[in-house]
Amino acid sequence: MTVDTPFPTEPETAWTTVAGTIRKGMNVIDAEGTCLGQVETLVGDEVMLAGDGGHGFIALSQIDGVGEKGVLLSDRGDAMFGMAS
Incomplete structure (x- = not known):
């Protein structure tokens, strides 16, 4: 017998976005x-x-698309916003 729990037991590894x-x-x-x-x-x-201990992030608004090679960023000048130095 299995019991459904309201909490996932494994962390999420895929997220559906507009991109x-x-x-x-x-x-x-x-x-x-x-x-x-x-x-x-x-x-x-x-x-x-x-x-390497950095806390870099990319806003979803900076993503141009998601393709076979990965997450592709737009060519906007602020694409590096949030990147740890």
Whole structure:
């Protein structure tokens, strides 16, 4: 017998957004084709990046699309907003 619980037992690894389905581990690629990091999780309207203790994030509004190669950012000048230095 299984019991349904209201709380997930495993962390989410995929999130459906207006840009497409974002999955944990996807590369985040800027407009020049440089990989800025990998998706760790989605918090609110921000994609949090995995990294070396950094707390980089990308706002969903900066995403141009989600493709086979990863999360593709728009070529807006503020695409680096939120990146840890």
